[in-house]
Amino acid sequence: MFWTVFHNLKSPENAGILVRAHVAFGGAQIIVVGNEPWILKRRAQAFSRHLERLCEFIHCPDDDAFFAWCAKAEAQPVAIEIATPPTFLKDYKFRSRPALVVGNEGAGLPQSFLGRCDAIVTVPQFGPVPCLNTAVAGCLAMYEMLRNEHVTRQIRGDAYIVNEEEVRPLMSSRLTCA
Numbered sequence: 001m002f003w004t005v006f007h008n009l010k011s012p013e014n015a016g017i018l019v020r021a022h023v024a025f026g027g028a029q030i031i032v033v034g035n036e037p038w039i040l041k042r043r044a045q046a047f048s049r050h051l052e053r054l055c056e057f058i059h060c061p062d063d064d065a066f067f068a069w070c071a072k073a074e075a076q077p078v079a080i081e082i083a084t085p086p087t088f089l090k091d092y093k094f095r096s097r098p099a100l101v102v103g104n105e106g107a108g109l110p111q112s113f114l115g116r117c118d119a120i121v122t123v124p125q126f127g128p129v130p131c132l133n134t135a136v137a138g139c140l141a142m143y144e145m146l147r148n149e150h151v152t153r154q155i156r157g158d159a160y161i162v163n164e165e166e167v168r169p170l171m172s173s174r175l176t177c178a
């Protein structure tokens with residue numbers, strides 16, 4: 001079980017990409033920390049393929065609300081961020097209930113937030129680029145976290161098989177942190 005956490009994300013495109021990957025990798029709820037979620041805007045949907053209809057969103061207005069939610073859900077907050085010294089993705093052993101947090105496109109994750117996480121995990125880079133796109137970093141973390149899982153979903157041709165009952169939209173897709 002895992003959660004994906006958007007920490008003050010700004011770009012609907014990034015949100016859309018992350019929603020699609022989150023659903024594809026079988027995530028639980030998506031946690032939105034910061035401003036009221038803009039996730040359902042049209043620009044995001046070109047990238048999410050409307051998969052937000054299958055997601056439950058939990059909105060945490062600030063960091064305190066997020067860490068309170070983690071404690072209640074027994075989730076381990078794992079920041080996906082560049083840090084020194086780095087813990088690279090391949091060396092990090094994910095526990096059973098990680099909440100993967102990606103940061104704002106401009107500012108990243110603040111130090112005050114990072115200091116409260118269980119771990120800070122860095123995606124290795126090799127070329128002359130200071131950092132990755134937020135959605136790319138998040139998707140790579142999801143992949144690495146699940147790479148040893150046994151794949152039970154069947155493939156037909158060039159697509160995974162999805163049953164009709166799996167894609168029924170949720171009635172209510174928003175919650176707020178207590």
Ligand SMILES: C[S@@+](CC[C@H](N)C(=O)[O-])C[C@H]1O[C@@H](n2cnc3c(N)ncnc32)[C@H](O)[C@@H]1O
Nearest residue numbers: 080081082102103108109122123131132134137
């Ligand atoms: C574009 S970066 C933030 C900006 C960056 N701090 C800067 O100085 O330009 C946005 C987010 O992408 C994620 N990210 C980007 N590259 C990463 C990497 N190599 N490892 C882990 N996370 C990364 C982090 O979540 C980060 O907060």
